[in-house]
Amino acid sequence: MKQTYFIATMGCQMNEYDSEYLGRLLQEASYLAAESPERADLVLINTCAVREKAEQKAFSFLGRMLSIKKRRPAMVLGIMGCVAQKQGKSLLEKYPGLDLVLGTRELGRFRDILEELRTGTSRVAATELARDPAPALLTKGFFQGKVTGSITIMEGCNNFCSYCVVPYVRGREVSRSPREIIREARYLVTEGAKEITLLGQNVNSYMHRENNARFTDLLRALQEVEGLHRIRFTTSHPKDLSPELILAFADLNKLCSHIHLPFQAGSDRVLEAMNRGYNRETYIDLVGKLRTVRQDMAVTSDVMVGFPGETRGDFELTLELIRRIEFDGLYSFKYSDREGTRAARFGEKIPETEKLARLSELQELQKRITLKKNKEMIGKEELVLVEGRSRKGNQLSGRTSNNKIVNFNYDKKYIGFFVKVIISDARANSLCGTKAEPAG
Numbered sequence: 001m002k003q004t005y006f007i008a009t010m011g012c013q014m015n016e017y018d019s020e021y022l023g024r025l026l027q028e029a030s031y032l033a034a035e036s037p038e039r040a041d042l043v044l045i046n047t048c049a050v051r052e053k054a055e056q057k058a059f060s061f062l063g064r065m066l067s068i069k070k071r072r073p074a075m076v077l078g079i080m081g082c083v084a085q086k087q088g089k090s091l092l093e094k095y096p097g098l099d100l101v102l103g104t105r106e107l108g109r110f111r112d113i114l115e116e117l118r119t120g121t122s123r124v125a126a127t128e129l130a131r132d133p134a135p136a137l138l139t140k141g142f143f144q145g146k147v148t149g150s151i152t153i154m155e156g157c158n159n160f161c162s163y164c165v166v167p168y169v170r171g172r173e174v175s176r177s178p179r180e181i182i183r184e185a186r187y188l189v190t191e192g193a194k195e196i197t198l199l200g201q202n203v204n205s206y207m208h209r210e211n212n213a214r215f216t217d218l219l220r221a222l223q224e225v226e227g228l229h230r231i232r233f234t235t236s237h238p239k240d241l242s243p244e245l246i247l248a249f250a251d252l253n254k255l256c257s258h259i260h261l262p263f264q265a266g267s268d269r270v271l272e273a274m275n276r277g278y279n280r281e282t283y284i285d286l287v288g289k290l291r292t293v294r295q296d297m298a299v300t301s302d303v304m305v306g307f308p309g310e311t312r313g314d315f316e317l318t319l320e321l322i323r324r325i326e327f328d329g330l331y332s333f334k335y336s337d338r339e340g341t342r343a344a345r346f347g348e349k350i351p352e353t354e355k356l357a358r359l360s361e362l363q364e365l366q367k368r369i370t371l372k373k374n375k376e377m378i379g380k381e382e383l384v385l386v387e388g389r390s391r392k393g394n395q396l397s398g399r400t401s402n403n404k405i406v407n408f409n410y411d412k413k414y415i416g417f418f419v420k421v422i423i424s425d426a427r428a429n430s431l432c433g434t435k436a437e438p439a440g
Helices: 013-028 052-071 081-087 092-096 107-119 166-170 177-192 213-223 243-251 268-274 280-293 312-325 352-375
Strands: 004-009 041-045 076-080 100-102 124-126 147-154 196-198 230-234 258-260 298-305 329-333 382-387 394-399 406-409 418-426 430-440
Touching: 004 052, 013 041, 013 081, 013 147, 013 196, 013 243, 041 052, 041 081, 052 076, 052 081, 052 312, 081 092, 081 100, 081 166, 100 107, 107 124, 107 166, 107 382, 124 258, 177 196, 177 329, 177 382, 177 418, 196 213, 213 230, 213 243, 213 298, 243 280, 298 312, 298 352, 312 352, 382 406, 406 418
Parallel strands: 004 041, 041 076, 076 100, 100 124, 147 196, 196 230, 258 298, 298 329, 406 430
Antiparallel strands: 382 394, 382 418, 394 406, 418 430
């Protein structure tokens, strides 16, 4: 009987990509995907350490799996991702039922590690950060039927924002070969993908020694991939958003009219303490230039409240920036200390009750802005890539170029195709469409 596996993924899109990568590798090793961890022979927990809540969620899930392993001792249990990288071998010492600790840069060695685990003679901690990103894995049939796909184009971060653990758990910036990325993009297209998202901690600092290829060079190469209709990317750092990348939105018709550009705070004093490398006026200017080259440009962002020393005045500057920019959407968080970062040693910590109050106030403001911007799309005709059924299941769902989710009635045979949809109604998190018809 074939062995089975289950991968629980927490955190960012890069973690999702890493889980898919190991899923492809396990499929090549004749493993089958299990519907639940309780029935799997191999369970991997892919973790995030960027925020305290995500780390707590990872350990809660690990506790459940350790209880299951007591009843099924033959099950192989591993933890991977940022928490695994951060705590390393100490996790094996703390949790006797844990068999594997797999760091963020060790995916390329997983075949060999899997053989070690199969023998059952040892427990493994693999957390070497100096390794290059894992090579492309083009497993035929793994993505069959998926309309969208993603490709990690670089690993790591060199910015060392004072609150962020990423440089310590993902290592320094290393970019993948453009040839390998293009090869992977073509593979995803043959599997059925029409849209690809490029992933990295800071994609616009991508640079590979192969012909000194920079991010805009990579985008222009992807523009020529036959069968690929849309290109997205995340995440960008404002200090590295070059004039060439801004102009690419005007020149490349496959590049979607959406950018995720974290600003984190609206106060220059707080931005300096965060070591972000730009000020509020620079950020506002960048957004203005993006909206000039693409009239329908949607801008989403990350913002943090309650950073150490953040005054009410600093917070008001953040609210003022949100009103001025009018983001299409925000991922908002309250600050939490991350062990090993400089901000964890800062004084003037904001009380938890105040952080929660500020977060609620900010989210209410953004909810009103998002709904207003969505309502502005009512009556417009939008080109939507149909990704599948809506969450409710009685409609189809897809996205516009500027990353708005649209739900509408249509024949399911058009999943994977582009359709023209008239926006008929708007909600806080999605749009409703009518009069859908095939595009082209």
